[in-house]
Amino acid sequence: MPTPTAWAAPLAIGPVTFFDARCANCHGALGKDYDPASPVHNDQAALVAKIREMVLAHGREDAAKFQPDDYKAQRTLHDALVERSPFVAITAHTWPNVGDLRGEAAGVQELELIIGPLRARAFVDDFQFVFTASTLAAMRQQVSDEEWLNAELVGIGPTQLRTRVLLRFGAFTGAR
């Protein structure tokens, strides 16, 4: 059973769309041509250095915008692609305030947002998904503060496998 991977920090760069635009031409769609024998896959320090080198070489104007969290997200995405495990990243959110909740995903077709007894769904389109502020505002009115802070996001894979990818915005610290 692959380990689901989630990234919760708001990011400057959408990690999956960036990979698709700047890395997939050489490493294949969603990294399918990554060389599994490469030693960097088992050496985190070498991997971080290689990703930084690749971003600086091939990232074009986005490379200048990369923050430390964007590098961490890129590394997390790399591990998910090599392991063929689902990846979900929140790229923007305003929790605990109401606002658009945006993210990117790989190996996930649909996201389910669970807040107390309520459920909302969003499809992944071109690696991106959004729960709009108006959807969230309607949900916010019907749930308690505690339910709101314990919102959960669940990724649903191609086989209807429900992968719990990211939990509890209340305890959200910006880390993985």
Ligand code: HEC
């Ligand atoms: C123009 C082709 C090209 C592009 C674009 C490219 N790479 Fe690479 N990448 C390579 C080659 C060739 C290697 C193997 C030689 C080396 O390590 O420098 C490599 C190696 C790697 C490795 C080590 C694992 C392995 O399979 O060898 C990682 C990780 C990696 N690239 C990540 C990225 C990321 C992330 C991006 C997008 C920012 C990217 N690459 C864009 C050509 C490319």
